[in-house]
Amino acid sequence: MLAxxxxxxxxxxxxxxxLGLAAGRLSGDVAAQxxxxxxxxxxxxxxYDPAALEPHIDATTMGLHHGKHHAAYVNNLNAAIADKPExxxxxxxxxxxxxxxxxESVRTTVRNNAGGHANHSMFWQIMGKPGGPGPExxxxxxxxxxxxxxxxxxxxxxxxxxxxxxxxxxxxTVDKGxxxxxxxxxxxxxxxxxxxRVLIGNDVWEHAYYLKYQNKRADYLKAWWSVVNxxxxxxxxxxxxxxxxxx
Amino acid sequence: MTFKLPxxxxxxxxxxxxxxxxxxxxxxxxxxQAYVDNGNKLIVGSGLEGKSIEDICVAAFAGxxxxxxxxxxxxxxxxxxxxxxxxxxxxxxxPGRLERLTDEYGGFDKMRADFLxxxxxxxxxxxxWLAIRDGKLEVTKTPNGENPLMHGSQPILGVDVWEHSYYxxxxxxxxxxxxxxxxxxxxxxxxxxxxx
Numbered sequence: 001m002l003a004x005x006x007x008x009x010x011x012x013x014x015x016x017x018x019l020g021l022a023a024g025r026l027s028g029d030v031a032a033q034x035x036x037x038x039x040x041x042x043x044x045x046x047x048y049d050p051a052a053l054e055p056h057i058d059a060t061t062m063g064l065h066h067g068k069h070h071a072a073y074v075n076n077l078n079a080a081i082a083d084k085p086e087x088x089x090x091x092x093x094x095x096x097x098x099x100x101x102x103x104e105s106v107r108t109t110v111r112n113n114a115g116g117h118a119n120h121s122m123f124w125q126i127m128g129k130p131g132g133p134g135p136e137x138x139x140x141x142x143x144x145x146x147x148x149x150x151x152x153x154x155x156x157x158x159x160x161x162x163x164x165x166x167x168x169x170x171x172x173t174v175d176k177g178x179x180x181x182x183x184x185x186x187x188x189x190x191x192x193x194x195x196x197r198v199l200i201g202n203d204v205w206e207h208a209y210y211l212k213y214q215n216k217r218a219d220y221l222k223a224w225w226s227v228v229n230x231x232x233x234x235x236x237x238x239x240x241x242x243x244x245x246x247x
Numbered sequence: 248m249t250f251k252l253p254x255x256x257x258x259x260x261x262x263x264x265x266x267x268x269x270x271x272x273x274x275x276x277x278x279x280q281a282y283v284d285n286g287n288k289l290i291v292g293s294g295l296e297g298k299s300i301e302d303i304c305v306a307a308f309a310g311x312x313x314x315x316x317x318x319x320x321x322x323x324x325x326x327x328x329x330x331x332x333x334x335x336x337x338x339x340x341x342p343g344r345l346e347r348l349t350d351e352y353g354g355f356d357k358m359r360a361d362f363l364x365x366x367x368x369x370x371x372x373x374x375x376w377l378a379i380r381d382g383k384l385e386v387t388k389t390p391n392g393e394n395p396l397m398h399g400s401q402p403i404l405g406v407d408v409w410e411h412s413y414y415x416x417x418x419x420x421x422x423x424x425x426x427x428x429x430x431x432x433x434x435x436x437x438x439x440x441x442x443x
Contacts, residue, residue, distance in 0.1 A: 064418055064419055068418070068419040069419055072419075108370075112370050165313070165317045165391055165392070166317075166371055166372030166373070166390065166391040166392075166409070167371035167372045167410075168371075186371065187370055187371040188370075188371075205371070205410065206372075206409065206410035206411050206414060207410050207414060207419065210410060210411060210414040210415065211414065211415070214273050214277070214411075214415075215273055215277040215278055215281070215411065
């Protein structure tokens, strides 16, 4: 049966059933897929319920995004490096910084899937239930210093995210001195590929927002700030300035 | 001359259940319209005003004009995409000329498998194609708004693998979308027309 038919059925039985049915379908599909490829990399659990980011990001999107898209990156990465012992023991951020040393036969696959794994692992971590505190302390001071205000950062970040043509990400990077900068990357590329560190990033692949926002990426970019977990971002900032931030 | 959004050649619900009316409404009315609007803005002052859309594709790519490549490229791609589909399309019966090229290529099943694989393996947004190069059939794929014209061959069939083309109906299952599209929607008569 096409997803379309299921979806129309789902609509007709109401919103409460949507979550249950969507979750059931997800677990069923995951079970029906090939078993996860064994390897050094694993899908991290979502640190909250898939519905926790409602109404800004819907539970169905979160379930698919984490359980399907991110899981596929992990699986494909493990498969690509399975018979490459010289790279399979490297930490993810090292692997990404040394792509030129990855055998050419798997380099593009590693780039796309290691990037996808790193980007999404960061992404889940920096989001949380709406209504949390804003940036504080050293992080707030750095935001004010480098962007003049959080509002200015958000405006510039959203503009940059809106200009990514096709799939990609928009990031705020942080160096060991605590300096912040904006950059966008296509597909699953990441500043980690240049040895940089990511403070925050937002996914502008259509799968991140299409079920709820469709073509209105700008609305998604704006709403996304409501689910940024500034406490987690503050922890990342502290880790970055003490040289301990990995991905 | 400014570019205009063409009408869909069928009703929004004509391609159900393989492509929903909701998908076509967003895809045609919003996404394609945005490419037309942005393309018309970007062409002003580019030196390519008044040229054919095919010439603009080639010149914009050669001149590394990313905005025009993407937006005029997407206008070209989508204008044909609507016509590359029809209700009750698909099937294995190809028009004569295409059948001969497909036989030379290695047969229908190989062509279908290679086309679906190209679509499944285009990482991120883009398109998979059948094109003619030096009188021979080729299967290829391109990112974002690019198309085979920019790479020196003549596109005759293209499938959109941007997530907006299938996410409402198929979610992450791009291979299922590609199979359904190829087996049930392709308008082979229009493919034949694209061969000139």
